[in-house]
Each structure stands twice: as structure tokens, then as C-alpha cells.
Amino acid sequence: MSGLEIVRWAHGGEGVGIPREGALAGRVVFVPEVVPGDVVDVALSEVKARWARGRVRRIVRPSAARVPVPCAVQARCGGCPWMPGSAEAQGLSRRAILVGELKKRLGLGEEAIAARLEMRESPVRFGYRQRVRLRFEVDPRGEVTLGFTKQGSHTLVAIARCEVADERINAALPMVRRALSEMAGGQALAGRVTLVVGVEGVAGHVEARDGRELHLGPERVTLELGEHRQAVAPEGFVQANAQVTGQMLATLTAWAGEERRHHDGDPWAVELFAGAGTLTLALWRCGWRVVAYEVSERARPGFEHTRIASAQPPERARWHACDLALGLPLPAPPAPALIVLDPPRTGAADVIGWIRGAGARAVVYVSCDLATGLRDVAALAAGGRYEVARVVGLDMFPHTAHQEVMFLLRAMDRPAG
Numbered sequence: 001m002s003g004l005e006i007v008r009w010a011h012g013g014e015g016v017g018i019p020r021e022g023a024l025a026g027r028v029v030f031v032p033e034v035v036p037g038d039v040v041d042v043a044l045s046e047v048k049a050r051w052a053r054g055r056v057r058r059i060v061r062p063s064a065a066r067v068p069v070p071c072a073v074q075a076r077c078g079g080c081p082w083m084p085g086s087a088e089a090q091g092l093s094r095r096a097i098l099v100g101e102l103k104k105r106l107g108l109g110e111e112a113i114a115a116r117l118e119m120r121e122s123p124v125r126f127g128y129r130q131r132v133r134l135r136f137e138v139d140p141r142g143e144v145t146l147g148f149t150k151q152g153s154h155t156l157v158a159i160a161r162c163e164v165a166d167e168r169i170n171a172a173l174p175m176v177r178r179a180l181s182e183m184a185g186g187q188a189l190a191g192r193v194t195l196v197v198g199v200e201g202v203a204g205h206v207e208a209r210d211g212r213e214l215h216l217g218p219e220r221v222t223l224e225l226g227e228h229r230q231a232v233a234p235e236g237f238v239q240a241n242a243q244v245t246g247q248m249l250a251t252l253t254a255w256a257g258e259e260r261r262h263h264d265g266d267p268w269a270v271e272l273f274a275g276a277g278t279l280t281l282a283l284w285r286c287g288w289r290v291v292a293y294e295v296s297e298r299a300r301p302g303f304e305h306t307r308i309a310s311a312q313p314p315e316r317a318r319w320h321a322c323d324l325a326l327g328l329p330l331p332a333p334p335a336p337a338l339i340v341l342d343p344p345r346t347g348a349a350d351v352i353g354w355i356r357g358a359g360a361r362a363v364v365y366v367s368c369d370l371a372t373g374l375r376d377v378a379a380l381a382a383g384g385r386y387e388v389a390r391v392v393g394l395d396m397f398p399h400t401a402h403q404e405v406m407f408l409l410r411a412m413d414r415p416a417g
Ligand SMILES: C[S@@+](CC[C@H](N)C(=O)[O-])C[C@H]1O[C@@H](n2cnc3c(N)ncnc32)[C@H](O)[C@@H]1O
Pocket: 237, 238, 239, 273, 274, 275, 276, 277, 278, 279, 293, 294, 295, 296, 299, 322, 323, 324, 325, 326, 342, 343, 344, 368
């Protein structure tokens, strides 16, 4: 197909064109590795009744939104598919995708969306990642290949540096290579290494496929997350973008702080998928006692560390290891006035029933996947149980189609505060 104009980026990160004439007229054609505004010739690989997919054969006319790409492996790595587009083009697409999904999945109209939605950009677009997970392979001569797995394949794309990683992580890569080579001890070895950078430098956690683990650098590093600081170990979950996590904590502090004013005494908030307590920092900041649930026992010492560093006594912070895929354990937590959840990509379908019945006046849902996040938010709102009061789109991963979205839901039958 020739002369297809790419009109936007889609939810999954590919470009979209809709031919006006020819055999595919009116059908949506998905094309990866393009920028909105490009006019391209496409080699079709898949044609269905309502859509088609193809690859760029030639860029006939490049988009005015194209910008120079500073990364040597961007086209092969696949981690930053939107990098050839300007920050403005990326921001417009993120908003358009989110607005489209809010209409489709929550039934909100333009006016309701305009009144509720706020988009925030990442203050830094390169060197923004405080956490990077790399794959490695070491050959029997001790040569180390360090890189990313190309999306949708098993191919390891070797890197010398990563343009979206914090510069201190790039500077630590030679040390990581030496440590991996030594760990391999003349044998072939493969696995993955997670690197986290904080005030003290870079800490790493190596997980080899043969089951061995290795810790690199300081045991914990202190992250600066807006007004908050948190010492974390690389073994547990760490949010990718420090500055956007600061925005997230500021938003949660504002919402949870406003909710707190409606409650006398010393109310409880329940936090689900709490990890080592990054979001808990904001809840403590505005005076909530917190019961936290998290599947990974490894996060327990991190949470304890965060509690002590935040000068919170044990009675203000309960942390339970529990698999929320099996629902909430009994005995049930104290009746929560506020529920906060930040589930993994698969969402939180198994706890939606519990949340709907728990009686909280407000729920904050932090989503890292639009499809599962909106599925769960729609289920919380179903039957008028909760209404979506605020939506904030955060640019946690610039140059990608991933969106971090925060939803504030308010109970419809809530007593006046
Ligand atoms: C997106 S992270 C959020 C962590 C934390 N809020 C933070 O900001 O660091 C999701 C967390 O959910 C936890 N998790 C994943 N599956 C779970 C399950 N079935 N039950 C409980 N926790 C789970 C993960 O271990 C991870 O800590």
C-alpha cells in the first residue's frame, strides 16, 4: 500500500492510518516504527475484516513532529518506540488514547472528561530511569553481553548505554560487566540484573538462570521522590521514574489529605499491592494509619525500613504478606475509610468485590495498564457504587505508549463530611 498517512499513535504504541480509498478504505491499518504525520509505503502482513497490519517499506514524507533520536539501538531495542516523535506529539497521543479509553470503557462524555482529567508530563525525558532491568549472557571466555530483550521476541539487543537510564547507571555498566564475568567463573551464564540508583550510588541484584543471586553495591539506596525519601533494595519493586513518582506521591497526598479531613479520630486506610511502602509515605504524611497487603515477603524489611525512617510507630503501620489473587485474608482488616491500590499490569480483578463491600468513602486506584485499570475502575463504579471524581495521567515512561493513570473514586452514598 502506498502513501498512507499516519494519523496517530494507538494504545499499543503502533501508528495508525486509515486509507480513504482502495481495497482497505476505512479500515484501521496499524504500522509500527512511525510518527504521526508520516506518509509511508507499507508492506501489509495481516489483513482482517476491520483492520490490517504492515511494516514501513519507505517513508514517503517524514512528519514535522519527527526529532533526532539520540539512541544508537532505538530501532532494534524496541523499548522506546515513540522516541522519534517530539515531546508534544507524545503528550498529545497519550492524552488522546486516555480520553478515547475513558469514553469507551467508562462512558464519560467530553465535558465530564475535561472536568476530571489532568495530564502531567515527566520533568525529564532522558536519563529519567532510576531503575533498569537488563538481560545478560556471559560466554565461557568471560565476554559479557548486556542489553534488552526486543519486544515480542527473545533476541538480546546489546547496549553500551541506555539514553533513558540515569547517567550513574550507565557509568556503572563496566562494573556490572566485571561482576558478571567473575560470577560466571569461566562457564556460560545467563540471567537478568536489576540496577537502582539513589543518593549513595547504584545498587544491583543479579538473578542468574542457574538459580544463583548476587548483590552489587550498597544494600539499599535512598531515592528522592519529590518531598519524600525512601531507602530501597534492588530486589523489590521500585517505581521507574523518580520525578514522576514524586508527582504521584504529591497527587496522592492531596487526595488522601482531603479525604482525611472528613474523618474524626484516627482512621485506617487499606493499601493493596503495597510493596515496600512507597505510596504509604503519602498516606502517613496526611495522617492515616495504614494496613498494607503485598505478596512478596522480600518487601517486608523494606516496608519496616520505610516505617522507621518515616518515624511512624508500629501501631500506625501493619504490613501483611498475602496473595491478593486469593482475595483478602480473614480476619478482615479494620473497616477502612480509604482504600489505595497499585496493582501490577494484570490488575486487581480478584479484590474488586471486596473493595466494593468494604465501605470506604474513597478509593485511589493507580494503574500501570490502561486495559486492566479501566476494567477494574468500571467494575468499582458499576451500579453507581463509586463515581470517578478525578483522573491524572502521568508520563512515567517517556518515549513509550505506557501510561500510569491515577483514579480517585468517591462513594456515591457517602455521608456529607
Ligand atoms: C506496581 S507495584 C506497586 C508497589 C508499590 N505500590 C510501590 O509503589 O512500590 C505492584 C506490587 O504488587 C505486588 N503484587 C503482585 N501480585 C500480587 C498479588 N497477587 N498479591 C499481592 N501483591 C501482589 C508486587 O509484588 C508489587 O510489589
